Amino acid sequence: MEKYDPRIDAYIEKAADFAKPVLIHLRHLMHAAAPQITETIKWGMPFFDYKGPVCNMASFKQHCAFGFWKATSLNDPHGLINAGEAAMGSFGRLTSLVDLPSDEILIDFIEQAVKLNEAGVKGNVKKSPGAPKPEIPMPDYFAKVLSQEPKALATFEDFSASHKREYLEWITEAKTEATREKRMATAIEWLNEGKSRNWKYK
Template identity: 80%
Template sequence: MEKYDPRIDAYIEKAADFAKPILLHIRQLVHGAAPQITETVKWGMPFFDYKGPVCQMASFKQHAAFGFWKASALNDPKGIINAGEQAAAGSFGRITSLAELPSDEVLVDFITQAVALNENGVKGNLKTTTAKPKAEIPMPDYFAQVLANEPKALAAFENFSASHKREYLEWITEAKTEATREKRMLTAIEWLTEGKSRHWKYK
């Protein structure tokens, strides 16, 4: 397999202008940290492989994302990696500028660790067996009122699994400002009306 995949050149070229330097930086950093890595495209996203998936990046209309396939198995003492984002493109949340990425030193360490996991044949999520169950998030009154006025969205929400419900509730209740909360609720209603889960973009 070739080290560089021309499909990823095309992917970056088609990305939004804000995302191009982010994707180019990630790509350069990955190959610099682990020259043995090769590129491919899976589920429409650029993937970096070495004896299996190592990490992946993606570009959307308003943000970019970078994630590690075995994120939960990485040593992350500072808690930089988003919890629950294994095998998704969002280990570091929504990225809109290079400044929002962790430092190169931190990323190189994660890349090196991820390569070592594959080299040693480590499978899956090492921490799932010891992870404590998450506390239930109660439905906030303000979101319940919004859902009550949107029967289709409400029906979709009620039919979701507990984990999918939690993803929405966590996203909305963790908003730091009222404006952000309102925006997230509007987006949630739109997605729920279409029957989409919170992380549908990464499926």
């Protein structure tokens, strides 16, 4: 395998316009975090390998996906990895760079994944359950929006703690005010339809 595979250049070139910045950014991060990584194509998708698969990415008509081969073995203190949703990658449906975790977090994941392969860890290793995640307080700005939408508020209040947490994490982790506003508008739309945050993956 080569450090840079021209087939991945061609793959990115053929991707939808929204996907290109995401794919280019992920590819750059891979090599910045782990210069020993090589590229290849498997099952029609770009793969990044070092002593075995590290991760892969894919582009579809309306979203991208990016996943770590041993995702459940990674230390994920922020709870960003969507374990058990391999078809959507490790971070769900990606439609722009704002859907990705920060570069710092991604680089940490990449370095961890490389070390797992160096250590010869096979497959996903189940980690013992840790302490329960702390409760996320309802931010004032989302409470204000919900108070103006009785149906959405009723749906939210009827949700389990885990479903509430999914929405609150998604909204509070927005990196810009514009992204936060967009996510709140989407949340209200989905809540009015009785949908959980991850309804698309159910």
